[in-house]
Structures are given as structure tokens and as C-alpha cells.
Amino acid sequence: MASLDDVTVLVPTYDEAETIGQVVDDFREAGFDDVLVVEGGSADGTDDVAAEHGARVVYQTGSGKGQAVREGVREYVDREYVLMLDGDATYRADDAEAMLEPLFEGEAEHVIGDRFADMREGAMTRFNRVGNRLINRGFAYVHGEEFGDILSGYRAFTRESFGRMTLSSDGFGIETEMAVECAKRGIRTAVVPITYLPRPSGSDTNLRPIRDGGIIFLELYRRAKTNNPLFYFGSLGVLSTITGLVIAVYVAVEWITVSVSHEVLAVVSGFGIIVGVQLLMFGVLADLILTLHRDTLRKIDEETESG
Known part of the structure; x- marks a missing residue:
């Protein structure tokens, strides 16, 4: 039977010094002994904070969240399961068990945490909510799968299923790309309700809604070439x-x-x-x-x- 000893917690980071310590502490206290922080060239000492709190810190050779995820999984993870999340303290360690259960039970190979199931006040602007809804509906229409929240950064997956994906996105389009690959390659995917918290005061988001939203829409359309x-x-x-x-x-x-x-x-x-x-x-x-x-x-x- 699989256990937390078979899981690597993967956290791609860029200028998350204000929150990464709390994130590492929360997951280590929840029983995860391998918290892997993939550092993307932060200028605020994110790597030092993560290491001080007990994380295993590695440095990506390129730039962008997508590149960090690909490099982190392929070069630094040797365990069977990966629990991936952002380093901004918007995702809870309390939801980790529910995220991993479909994998441990053999019911799924990839799990997406649905932020809309319990989105706390202030966690997402109205503009971003509308954009997320449009992207999710567009994905369901184009790719024929309803994954609820394809832009969620809280994911759990088997290392084997990740190896079957063809991923090339360097930025925030990585979540969209992974969802498309799940639909395209028939990777068994489960959607789990989670709680989505507002960013703590003092931490800044790296997301640029209009720019990144445009990139995501283009990625959805580009991927339709081979899937639809x-x-x-x-x-x-x-x-x-x-x-x-x-x-x-x-x-x-x-x-x-x-x-x-x-x-x-x-x-x-x-x-x-x-x-x-x-x-x-x-x-x-x-x-x-x-x-x-x-x-x-x-x-x-x-x-x-x-x-």
C-alpha cells in the first residue's frame, strides 16, 4: 500500500520568500519528508528560507514555471508520486490526503484540485474568475473533457503518467498543457474539491492576468491541432x-x-x-x-x- 514516503512534494518558486517557509513547514508537519523546491532565480532569498525550513532546494537551468516543473520531475524526483503546488501559501496541506487518495487507490493517474469548490474571499479577483471560467468552458468544448479547474496549480500525479506527456510550455501555461495531455493520451484524471486561500499580505503574485490568459488561450487552440x-x-x-x-x-x-x-x-x-x-x-x-x-x-x- 502506498504511503507518504512514496511522495515528493514539488514546489516551483520565484520570489516567494514571504510564504515558502510556511508552505514547507505545513507539508513537513503533515508527514511529507521530501519537499522539493525548484528555485527559479529569485532575488529575495527564497532558496535560503526554503532550505532553513527543511526543503530540498534545487536550481532550474532555465526560466519559467513550466520549465521548473519538467526539470524538477524528470531530474530530481525518484519517488512514484508527485504532489505539485505553488509556493504562495494559497493551497493547504490539509487537502493533500484527498489529492493523493485517488492515486493510492489506483483510481486515477492525475488529480486536479478544484479551487472553485471552496474559494475563500479575496483569493481571486472577479476578473480572474471570469477568465478562468471562460478557459475551462473553452477547454471542455475543444478537448471534450470536463476537468473543472484546469488552471489549478494543485496537482497530484504518478511519475509514470508524467513521463507519457509531451510538455513544452515554459510559463503558466504548464497546467493547461498538462490538462490537454491528460485528455489527449487518455490519462485517468480525477477532480478533487480543495480550499483556495488568498495570498498572505506582503507577498506579490507573479501572475499577469491578460498576458498569461492570452498565452493560455493560444495554448488551448494550438493543442487542438492534434487533439481536435x-x-x-x-x-x-x-x-x-x-x-x-x-x-x-x-x-x-x-x-x-x-x-x-x-x-x-x-x-x-x-x-x-x-x-x-x-x-x-x-x-x-x-x-x-x-x-x-x-x-x-x-x-x-x-x-x-x-x-
Whole structure:
């Protein structure tokens, strides 16, 4: 039976000196003996504070949260399970047991902590709440999975399932990327309600809502290319076709009403419509190929298990 001795607590940090000591203390008191702090070049002594409180501190070679997570898991974790969280004291050690239970029971390979289940006052601005809701709905529509809170930084996963993911994001898009990979690769995922606390006074957030929100939306759309090609190419095709049709209507109206011809615009219109239709057709074909590929992989897995 798995226990806390099989878990590494992974905390990527950048200028978290005000809170990292409390985070390390909370998880060590909860019974975790391996708290790994991946330091991202802080200028406020985050590494010294973490080490003083008993954390194992390593220094990432690159920059950004995504790079810290990838490097931390792949190079410094040798235990079977990883409990990942931010170093800003917004996540509770009291929720760790619930996060790990689906892994220990073999019910899931990846667990997401749902912050909206118990979000304390002041933990998130109204603007950020709206943005989070939009991103979650967009993810469910594009990738066909409802994970509740894909931007949550509180995660638990097996090291084996993490190794099956193809991750490249360097910044805050890492959570979105992991959620997409879970949906794409059929990694069994559970959603657990957690409490989300406001940041303690005196600590500053590294999140930039508009910039990071834009990066996340682009990541969702970019990843749809291989997970939902009909949406990816179809949306481009519809946009191109509609643009071509609007230009065509304008050219026709101008020709009929004032006898002015727009040869160049007519060519652009035709080009837009043709490209749009081709993209739609390509999206349908790509979606068919992806469906056949998934069916083939499922049959191979079934035969392997039965054999």
C-alpha cells in the first residue's frame, strides 16, 4: 500500500520568500519528508528560507514555471508520486490526503484540485474568475473533457503518467498543457474539491492576468491541432470562407449599384472561399484519421491486456 514516503512534494518558486517557509513547514508537519523546491532565480532569498525550513532546494537551468516543473520531475524526483503546488501559501496541506487518495487507490493517474469548490474571499479577483471560467468552458468544448479547474496549480500525479506527456510550455501555461495531455493520451484524471486561500499580505503574485490568459488561450487552440483537428482547421476554414463571402457580397453590390468593378477584391474573395473550403475538408479528413488512430491504439491496448 502506498504511503507518504512514496511522495515528493514539488514546489516551483520565484520570489516567494514571504510564504515558502510556511508552505514547507505545513507539508513537513503533515508527514511529507521530501519537499522539493525548484528555485527559479529569485532575488529575495527564497532558496535560503526554503532550505532553513527543511526543503530540498534545487536550481532550474532555465526560466519559467513550466520549465521548473519538467526539470524538477524528470531530474530530481525518484519517488512514484508527485504532489505539485505553488509556493504562495494559497493551497493547504490539509487537502493533500484527498489529492493523493485517488492515486493510492489506483483510481486515477492525475488529480486536479478544484479551487472553485471552496474559494475563500479575496483569493481571486472577479476578473480572474471570469477568465478562468471562460478557459475551462473553452477547454471542455475543444478537448471534450470536463476537468473543472484546469488552471489549478494543485496537482497530484504518478511519475509514470508524467513521463507519457509531451510538455513544452515554459510559463503558466504548464497546467493547461498538462490538462490537454491528460485528455489527449487518455490519462485517468480525477477532480478533487480543495480550499483556495488568498495570498498572505506582503507577498506579490507573479501572475499577469491578460498576458498569461492570452498565452493560455493560444495554448488551448494550438493543442487542438492534434487533439481536435476538426475544430482547429474548421475554425480557420469557416473564418476564411466567411471573409471571402463578405468580400464577394461587397464586390457584387458595388458592381450592381454603381457599375464599379473590383477585380483584385474579387480574386481575394475567391481565394478566401477556396482556402476556407479546403481547410474544412482537411479538418474532416484529419479528424477521421485521428479517430481511426485512437480506435487502433485502443484495440492494441485491449489485446495487450487480454494477452
